[in-house]
Amino acid sequence: xxxLLRIVDLHKSFGTLEVLAGISxxxxxxxxxxxxxxxxxxxxxxxxxxxxxxKPTAGRIYVDDKLIGEKQVNGKFVHLSDRELAxxxxxxxxxxxxxxxxxxxxxxxxxxxxxxxxxxxxxxxxEERALAMLEKVGLAHKAGEYPExxxxxxxxxxxxxxxxxxxxxxxxxxxxxxxxxxxxxxEVLKVIRELAEEGRTMIMVTHEIPFAEEIxxxxxxxxxxxxxxxxxxxxxxxxxxxxxxxxxLRQIIxx
Amino acid sequence: xxxxxxxxWEWWPEIFPVLLRATAMTVQVMIGAxxxxxxxxxxxxxxxISKFKLLRYPALFYTDVMRGTPALVQIFIIYFGxxxxxxxxxxxxxAIIGLGMNGAAYVGEIYRAGIEAIHRGQVEAALSLGMxxxxxxxxxILPQALRLMLPPLCNYAILLVKDTAIxxxxxxPEIMFEARRLVQATFMYSISGQIYLLCAGFYLALTLPLSxxxxxxxxxxxxxx
Amino acid sequence: MIxxxxxxxxxxxxxxxxxxxxxxxxxxxxxxxxxxxxxxGMVAALIPMARIKALNLLVKLYIGFFRGVPVLVILYWIYFxxxxxxxxxxxxxxxxxAILGLGIHGGAFLAEIFRSGIESLHKGQMEAALSLGMxxxxxxxxxxxxxxxxxxxxxxxNFAVGLLKETALCSIIAAPELMLRAKDLASSxxxxxxxxxxxxxxxxxxxxxLMRAVEYLEVKMGKGLRTG
Numbered sequence: 001x002x003x004l005l006r007i008v009d010l011h012k013s014f015g016t017l018e019v020l021a022g023i024s025x026x027x028x029x030x031x032x033x034x035x036x037x038x039x040x041x042x043x044x045x046x047x048x049x050x051x052x053x054x055k056p057t058a059g060r061i062y063v064d065d066k067l068i069g070e071k072q073v074n075g076k077f078v079h080l081s082d083r084e085l086a087x088x089x090x091x092x093x094x095x096x097x098x099x100x101x102x103x104x105x106x107x108x109x110x111x112x113x114x115x116x117x118x119x120x121x122x123x124x125x126x127e128e129r130a131l132a133m134l135e136k137v138g139l140a141h142k143a144g145e146y147p148e149x150x151x152x153x154x155x156x157x158x159x160x161x162x163x164x165x166x167x168x169x170x171x172x173x174x175x176x177x178x179x180x181x182x183x184x185x186x187e188v189l190k191v192i193r194e195l196a197e198e199g200r201t202m203i204m205v206t207h208e209i210p211f212a213e214e215i216x217x218x219x220x221x222x223x224x225x226x227x228x229x230x231x232x233x234x235x236x237x238x239x240x241x242x243x244x245x246x247x248x249l250r251q252i253i254x255x
Numbered sequence: 256x257x258x259x260x261x262x263x264w265e266w267w268p269e270i271f272p273v274l275l276r277a278t279a280m281t282v283q284v285m286i287g288a289x290x291x292x293x294x295x296x297x298x299x300x301x302x303x304i305s306k307f308k309l310l311r312y313p314a315l316f317y318t319d320v321m322r323g324t325p326a327l328v329q330i331f332i333i334y335f336g337x338x339x340x341x342x343x344x345x346x347x348x349x350a351i352i353g354l355g356m357n358g359a360a361y362v363g364e365i366y367r368a369g370i371e372a373i374h375r376g377q378v379e380a381a382l383s384l385g386m387x388x389x390x391x392x393x394x395x396i397l398p399q400a401l402r403l404m405l406p407p408l409c410n411y412a413i414l415l416v417k418d419t420a421i422x423x424x425x426x427x428p429e430i431m432f433e434a435r436r437l438v439q440a441t442f443m444y445s446i447s448g449q450i451y452l453l454c455a456g457f458y459l460a461l462t463l464p465l466s467x468x469x470x471x472x473x474x475x476x477x478x479x480x
Numbered sequence: 481m482i483x484x485x486x487x488x489x490x491x492x493x494x495x496x497x498x499x500x501x502x503x504x505x506x507x508x509x510x511x512x513x514x515x516x517x518x519x520x521g522m523v524a525a526l527i528p529m530a531r532i533k534a535l536n537l538l539v540k541l542y543i544g545f546f547r548g549v550p551v552l553v554i555l556y557w558i559y560f561x562x563x564x565x566x567x568x569x570x571x572x573x574x575x576x577x578a579i580l581g582l583g584i585h586g587g588a589f590l591a592e593i594f595r596s597g598i599e600s601l602h603k604g605q606m607e608a609a610l611s612l613g614m615x616x617x618x619x620x621x622x623x624x625x626x627x628x629x630x631x632x633x634x635x636x637x638n639f640a641v642g643l644l645k646e647t648a649l650c651s652i653i654a655a656p657e658l659m660l661r662a663k664d665l666a667s668s669x670x671x672x673x674x675x676x677x678x679x680x681x682x683x684x685x686x687x688x689x690l691m692r693a694v695e696y697l698e699v700k701m702g703k704g705l706r707t708g
Contacts, residue, residue, distance in 0.1 A: 053607055083615040090613025100608035104627050114612040117622055159608075166612060323641070323687040324680045325648035327659060332680065335666065336673035413548075420550035424652055431552055438564075448561035455549045462548035 002065050004029045004201050005050070005170060010059035012045055012225075019045045021225035023059070027170075030199045034212035034233070037222035038248055043205040044097075046222070047172050050203070051092045055079050063088070063169065090118055093163035093171040097179050099155045101147040101162075107134060108143035111162045119166070133161035137191050153184030157191055164195075171195065173204040209252055213237050221245045262446045269441065270450065277433035278457045281419045284350050284429060285461075288415060291355025293408075296362030303367050314363070321360035327421050329353050334425045346427035354418055358411065365407045369400035406476055409469035416461045430454050487674045495665055495678055502661035503682050509578055509657050510644045516583030517643070518636075521590025525598065529620070539591070546588035552649055555581040559653040578655035582646055589639055597632035598624060634697040641690045645683070658682060 005027040012020040019042045027033055035043045048054040050061060052069045061068050068088045070077045080088075102110050112130035115121045121129070134140045137157040147155055156176060163171060176192065177185045189211050196202060196215040206212050212219060213233040220230040221240070229236060229245045240246045263270070302314035321329070330353035334344060344352065373396045381391035423432035434454045438447045488495075524539050546554070559577040562570045572580070601624055609619035651659035658679055666675035 051611055053611065082610055083617070086610070086613050086615040086618075089611055092611075094608075094611040096604060096608060096611075098604055100602070100604035102605065102608070102623055102627075104630070113622060114614065117618050118613040162612065319688075319691065320680075320684060323691055324683045325645035325659070327645075327648040327651075328662075328676055328680045328683060331663075332673065332676045336676050339671065339673045417548075417550040420552040421649065423552070431550075431556065435556070435560075444564040445566065447564045448557060451553055451557045451561050455545070455553050458550060458553065459545070459548045463544075466548065 001028065003027055004031075004064060005203075006062040006065075007046075007050070008060045008062070010046070010049060010061070011057045012042070012049055012054060013057045019225050020049070020056070020059075023222075023225075023227060025220070025227070027201060027203065029201055031201055031218065032196050032216045033203045034216040034219045035203065035205045035222060036207070036209070036212065036219060036248070036252075037228075040224075041222040042225040043222050044174055047094075047174050047203065047205055050170075050172060051089050051094050052080070052085050053094075063091070086118070090114075090166055091169050093166060093168035095156070095159055095163055095171070095173045095176045097175040099147075099152075099159045099179075101155050101159055103147050106144050106146055107139060107150065107158045110147070110158055111165050114162065114166055129165050130161070133165045134158070136164065136194075137161045138187070151184055152180045153187045156180065156188045160188075160191055160195075169201065171200055171202045173202065173206070175205050175207065177206070177208060207252065209237065209249070221248065223248070262443070263449065266441070266443060266446075270437065270453070273433050273437050274430060274453060274457055277428060277430045278461070280347070280427070281416070281429045281457075282461065284347060284354070284419050284422065284427065285412070285415050287347075287351035288354035288358055288419075289412060291351060292358025292362045292411075292415075295355065295359035296366055299359050299363030300366035300370065303363060304370060318360040318363055321357050326354065326357045326418055327424065329357055330421060330425060346422065346425045349425060350419070350422040350427050354415065354422075357418075358415060361411055361414075362408065365404050365411065366400075368407075369404040370396060372403055373399050402476060406469055406472040409465060409472055413462050413465045413469065416458065416465070420458075430457055484674075487671055488678075491665070491669055491671070491674070495675070498661055498665065499658060499678060499682050502656070502658040503686060506644070506647050506657040507686065509575070509582075509647050509650065509655065510640070513579050513582035513586060513647075514640055514643055516579060517586030517590050517639075520583060520587030521594055524587060524591035525594035528595075529616075543588045543591050546585050547592065549585075551581060551585040551646055552652065554585050555649065555653050557581075574650070574653050574655040577653055578647070578650035578657075581653075582643060582650070586639065586643055586646075590636065593632050593635045593639065594628070597628045597635075600631055601627055630701055634694055634701055637690060637694040637697055641687055641694065644687055644690065648683070 003026040005025070007023055007025045010020050010023040011018065021042075023042075023046055025033075035046065037043050045054055049056050055069070060070070069085065070079055071084070072078070101107075102113065105113060108127060108130050111133055112123075112126040115126040115129055116123060119126075131140060131143060134143055137160055139154060139157055139161070142150060142154060142158075147158070150158065160176075173192065177188050180188065185208070189208065192202075192204070192211075193215055204212065204216075216233050218230060219233050219236040221228045221236060221242075221244075223244050229240060229242050236245065237249065240249060299314050299318060302310040303318070305311055305314075330349060333353045333356075334346065334349040337344065377395055377399070378391060381395045382388070386394070419429055420431050423429055423435070426432060431454060434450055438444060438450055443450065524542060527535050527539050555577060558572065558581050559574060562572075605623055605627065606616075606619055609623040610616070614622070647655075647657050648659040650657055651663060654660060662675050662679035666672040669675065
């Protein structure tokens with residue numbers, strides 16, 4: 001079976017600072033991958049490169065065996081513009097650390113805006129689907145509320161519904177619970193857990209170690225822009241091979 | 256177009272000194288008005304934040320009227336109106352008083368916003384330490400507020416430079432007035448457009464550096480917060 | 481004070497009427513210039529989106545120039561200089577010159593207001609919209625601009641107040657508005673103080689609702705758009 005996502009030797013530099021120093025990963029359909037590591041290790045940048053919010057300096061990304069983000073012009077590879085990237089991005093879901101809900105739209109509108117304006121659905125159909133997704137994350141009763149009246153946990157769940165309604169092939173979660181107050185983290189993790197159980201393909205950058213251990217098929221530890229170690233959760237968390245992995249886990253778990 | 260360069264070359268010794276002198280006058284008026292505005296504005300601001308309605312309401316009314324009527328009208332009232340009542344001013348004095356009083360309203364608002372922006376907690380902390388409100392104002396609030404006020408004050412200065420053009424209407428020897436007089440006296444009508452463009456250049460020479468300063472102050476403010 | 485008010489005895493009725501009509505002319509002048517400035521400002525603010533270097537530079541020069549030069553210079557240029565230099569074809573009425581001058585000059589200010597309004601929006605909004613598969617154009621239309629409009633309303637209302645006051649300058653190029661009428665009445669009656677004070681009252685009446693609108697908008701928009 002061909003992997004759903006294939007990243008080949010990805011490099012990303014911001015000016016002279018190299019943030020990704022050659023990352024290669026294959027992600028199978030239905031696989032749940034967690035990426036852990038210290039801040040500055042490049043985990044978020046890696047995620048943002050996959051949906052081309054950051055443009056890689058070198059390397060290639062393939063979704064379903066198709067090269068994304070670039071096209072060939074006269075034999076050379078050239079990055080696609082935001083307009084051209086839109087189609088590819090619609091198939092990848094991105095959950096932001098700071099939710100990024102649209103404050104001028106209600107929860108229902110937030111979830112239905114993309115089906116209407118990107119997929120071209122009729123208002124009624126879009127809203128039906130949106131309501132179904134809000135139901136799924138347990139917030140159908142808040143459909144008419146504006147984001148400023150929702151708690152952080154509720155906002156993030158709406159953000160997840162907004163992603164789900166587009167039926168993405170792949171879901172990227174960038175520290176989805178890091179910006180939440182502790183008592184609100186649980187409700188979001190519950191939703192993510194359900195998504196995992198449904199067999200969706202997910203890549204999560206996270207600090208929630210026990211959660212990552214529970215739902216991941218594979219864990220990757222990154223540091224300094226490189227993959228230091230990868231393997232099944234119980235191996236990485238219980239018995240890490242590398243010194244750096246051990247140090248990092250010790251710091252995190254001692255929290 | 257070549258005609259322009261020929262004419263300019265011919266008349267340069269006439270044009271440039273006149274405009275330069277006029278620019279100096281413009282700067283004088285602007286600084287004079289600024290000083291009046293800065294001082295009067297402080298009084299206005301303190302009245303606005305005072306506890307006493309008797310002080311607050313007149314200041315509020317003053318500010319509103321100054322900001323709600325054109326500076327041109329205010330200057331005409333001071334120059335033509337007051338002379339009608341027996342109080343004469345020369346154009347430059349009338350300009351400084353008029354623009355200064357107008358500015359006091361804007362500057363007062365800038366002061367007020369700056370003072371009110373300082374977190375209540377600061378005031379409470381200062382008072383808890385035993386400072387009188389006056390001391391708190393002097394050592395805690397004003398120093399901080401000053402940093403907040405500098406960018407808008409700089410922007411106001413830019414506005415003031417441009418407003419000086421208004422006083423050409425009361426025959427103050429500033430840029431627009433002198434330019435027009437020059438054109439009419441020497442019949443240089445064919446290049447009047449270029450001369451006004453030159454005037455624009457002189458104004459830009461004053462306002463562009465000020466905008467750079469304003470930008471730097473804005474950046475410094477961000478960093479400090 | 482009473483003596484002063486007595487000065488109005490002979491003139492009050494006539495002046496109220498004449499200044500009233502002139503005020504309407506002022507409002508009309510302001511209204512038309514406002515929309516011209518909006519149109520120019522919006523174009524100038526959106527052009528950088530096309531990412532054409534030459535156009536960007538042009539817009540930057542336009543904004544930088546007109547924001548640093550008094551509007552009076554522009555009015556002089558359009559109304560006096562053009563005909564004096566012999567460009568008969570470009571001669572316009574004082575009313576038109578006033579609108580063009582105020583509009584072109586104001587457009588630079590509005591462009592700056594629009595531009596910083598759009599920029600002030602959290603970058604995450606654009607990213608979220610793009611991540612959902614929207615093209616930049618759609619993201620602009622449905623997500624960024626609707627929010628930007630709310631943010632720019634107070635400064636635009638403020639600009640409108642300024643524009644109203646700038647119409648007084650157009651009296652210098654003999655455009656039909658309140659200040660011109662006030663000058664006429666002042667010189668014909670030899671009562672400049674009375675005439676100009678009354679004109680001030682009319683201006684205040686016209687600007688009062690706008691200034692209150694600015695305050696209202698500042699409060700309302702200040703509460704508005706907080707995201708997580």
